[in-house]
Amino acid sequence: MYEANPRYPDPAVRSLDPAFDRYRLALASVERLYTGCRWAEGPVWFGDGRYLLWSDIPNNRVLRWDEETGAVSIFRKPSNNANGHTRDRQGRLIACEHDARRVVRFEYDGAITVLAESVRGKKLNSPNDVVVKSDGTIWFTDPTFGILGYYEGHKAESEIAPAVWRLDPASGALDVVADDIPGPNGLAFSPDESALYVVASRDAPHRTIRRYDVVDGGKRLAGGRVHIDAGPGGTPDGFRVDIDGNLWCGWGMGTAELDGVRVFSAEGRLIGHIDLPERCANVCFGGRHRNRLFMAASHSLYALYVNTQGVAGG
Numbered sequence: 001m002y003e004a005n006p007r008y009p010d011p012a013v014r015s016l017d018p019a020f021d022r023y024r025l026a027l028a029s030v031e032r033l034y035t036g037c038r039w040a041e042g043p044v045w046f047g048d049g050r051y052l053l054w055s056d057i058p059n060n061r062v063l064r065w066d067e068e069t070g071a072v073s074i075f076r077k078p079s080n081n082a083n084g085h086t087r088d089r090q091g092r093l094i095a096c097e098h099d100a101r102r103v104v105r106f107e108y109d110g111a112i113t114v115l116a117e118s119v120r121g122k123k124l125n126s127p128n129d130v131v132v133k134s135d136g137t138i139w140f141t142d143p144t145f146g147i148l149g150y151y152e153g154h155k156a157e158s159e160i161a162p163a164v165w166r167l168d169p170a171s172g173a174l175d176v177v178a179d180d181i182p183g184p185n186g187l188a189f190s191p192d193e194s195a196l197y198v199v200a201s202r203d204a205p206h207r208t209i210r211r212y213d214v215v216d217g218g219k220r221l222a223g224g225r226v227h228i229d230a231g232p233g234g235t236p237d238g239f240r241v242d243i244d245g246n247l248w249c250g251w252g253m254g255t256a257e258l259d260g261v262r263v264f265s266a267e268g269r270l271i272g273h274i275d276l277p278e279r280c281a282n283v284c285f286g287g288r289h290r291n292r293l294f295m296a297a298s299h300s301l302y303a304l305y306v307n308t309q310g311v312a313g314g
Helices: 018-023
Strands: 013-015 031-046 051-056 061-066 072-076 082-087 093-097 102-106 112-116 130-132 138-142 163-167 174-178 184-189 195-200 208-215 220-229 239-241 247-251 260-264 270-275 282-286 292-305
Touching: 013 018, 018 270, 031 061, 031 093, 051 082, 051 292, 082 130, 093 130, 112 138, 112 163, 130 184, 138 184, 163 184, 174 220, 184 239, 184 247, 195 239, 239 282, 247 282, 247 292, 260 292, 270 292
Parallel strands: 031 082, 031 282
Antiparallel strands: 013 270, 031 051, 031 292, 051 061, 061 072, 082 093, 093 102, 102 112, 130 138, 138 163, 163 174, 184 195, 195 208, 208 220, 239 247, 247 260, 260 270, 282 292
């Protein structure tokens, strides 16, 4: 049973570098908002409705938490084992579906538009995480995780190599922007969109977060390199970036030291950690001022107010 620390400041929010001190709020604690998932993932904030959606992948559902009442309800079931979510620049929900092996958009009237599911007659693997650039293009990762078994999708043969894709919804053009990443997973743009960070969750000997330059008018990536080496036991998953360029990363592998959220500066220096009693898979910023960090962690959903803001649209 998780119990929030009754004392301020919350010792679960740890500064590992003086640079993190400014982002801590002395009168804010980690709160558990819900528990009862099998594998929580893909949080996305809807400020216009004051609610959060997130995935419970093995239970084949998307859940909704309401800010005003704290009530949790089922938003979508079955969800095709949906994983990552975001919103496009018109406010529509974008979802990555493991089981259907596609990326979809929810229209204002509730209809579902399939944005990407195959390339030259070959199916995608299992779209994992997704972000939308300010120009409206949709960037998503496509590893094989959802087709390795029947827990988060269904077992199937891979027809194309894992990659990061860029989709232009206006033209329908779908292009590979990076195919050199072992197990592409979480991704996010820097605040000025000059860089794209991507988790290489099958990199060796350690998992890494790679940094790519966004070039050619925002259409291509170049100069891929290791930005963060997760080190022994480190397991970065989904993450988001704040307005100062810091990376707030879901982290952990069942150890008290690593489970939670690890925070890195824009330069890739480890500066802080938020302790959770479970491995954290993904995060997003929400609340009226995008200053509340929501954390989807294994069985539960957590939140923490912080002294920064998530990048708009991130």
